[in-house]
Amino acid sequence: MAGMGDGYVGTAQDAARIRRLEKQREAERRKIQELKNKTASSKGQPGLLQFGSSTSEILETAFKKETVGLVTREEYVEKRVNIRTKMEEEEKEKLQKLQPEEEELQLQKLKKRKIKVDPRLSFSDDFENDNEEEEEENNKESGRPGQRKLGKDPTVETSFLPDSEREAEEQAERERLQKQWIREQEQIKNEPLEITYSFWDGTGHRRVIQVRKGDTIGEFLRAVQQQLSPEFREVRTTSVENLLYVKEDLIIPHQHSFHELIIKKARGKSGPLFHFDVHEDVRTTADATIEKDESHAGKVVERHWYEKNKHIFPASRWEIYDPTRKWERYTIHGTD
Numbered sequence: 119m120a121g122m123g124d125g126y127v128g129t130a131q132d133a134a135r136i137r138r139l140e141k142q143r144e145a146e147r148r149k150i151q152e153l154k155n156k157t158a159s160s161k162g163q164p165g166l167l168q169f170g171s172s173t174s175e176i177l178e179t180a181f182k183k184e185t186v187g188l189v190t191r192e193e194y195v196e197k198r199v200n201i202r203t204k205m206e207e208e209e210k211e212k213l214q215k216l217q218p219e220e221e222e223l224q225l226q227k228l229k230k231r232k233i234k235v236d237p238r239l240s241f242s243d244d245f246e247n248d249n250e251e252e253e254e255e256n257n258k259e260s261g262r263p264g265q266r267k268l269g270k271d272p273t274v275e276t277s278f279l280p281d282s283e284r285e286a287e288e289q290a291e292r293e294r295l296q297k298q299w300i301r302e303q304e305q306i307k308n309e310p311l312e313i314t315y316s317f318w319d320g321t322g323h324r325r326v327i328q329v330r331k332g333d334t335i336g337e338f339l340r341a342v343q344q345q346l347s348p349e350f351r352e353v354r355t356t357s358v359e360n361l362l363y364v365k366e367d368l369i370i371p372h373q374h375s376f377h378e379l380i381i382k383k384a385r386g387k388s389g390p391l392f393h394f395d396v397h398e399d400v401r402t403t404a405d406a407t408i409e410k411d412e413s414h415a416g417k418v419v420e421r422h423w424y425e426k427n428k429h430i431f432p433a434s435r436w437e438i439y440d441p442t443r444k445w446e447r448y449t450i451h452g453t454d
Contacts, residue, residue: 142194150182304332306377310331311333317418319423325346338376360421361419365417367436367437368386369437376394384439384441394413
């Protein structure tokens, strides 16, 4: 056959297959030569291209040795795949060796990096302490002097700063104390109070009656009217609004209560308004520097009589009680 040796014996199909394989081998040789040229040109470059070039040359040489002579297409492809697999495995081994070194470098970077933590977190102090210890160790290793880290000063007064929890606790405590005070005041108002008074119609008619400390002057006068009605016609025929209560030369309006006079320690012109019994200040020696402690019986007066006799003593001394007015000194005794 044309193009074949004299000693060849075979069919035309075999000759065609042989020529095809020769062409493939020639193409592979060209590729291998190109790879060699690229490898030779990259030897002067740093990095991974230069690294491992000797191993690839060994693998290419092994591939040439294995493909010497006639081989089938399937054998050629199989050998090529095996060589590529070996090259990939070699690259994986290189990466596995480099991986621990890279991890160690990353850990060192993380140690040097400062961890920012929200100071409102309860465990932020632990992070800060750990960071300080790591910085001290790094400073010792590097020979640098330690740098003091700025932080919160526990000695600084912070009670004036807003605190919702503290404000809520204080508000709850205020409400509790207020309720407690109201209960105590109600108990005090329900306590009995014995009052010595005198019905005054120009002369005194002394009586004693018991009310509650929380009663108003109007309620007291209603009880007095019931007590005096069988005995005094003018009291029986008048109304409570026409009765006046005069204590220490002051006319106490009906809306005020005995409890109010007691807790304010109210003062009258001639004595205290918070004592409702009768007692005199008995002293063996006179001392002008000490105020006399005397209490006089309050007077219950019918309004018509007062309007008729207010220009005559003792009614001429009487005034309407004003809580805002302060009587610094007591004057003359009230008459009974």
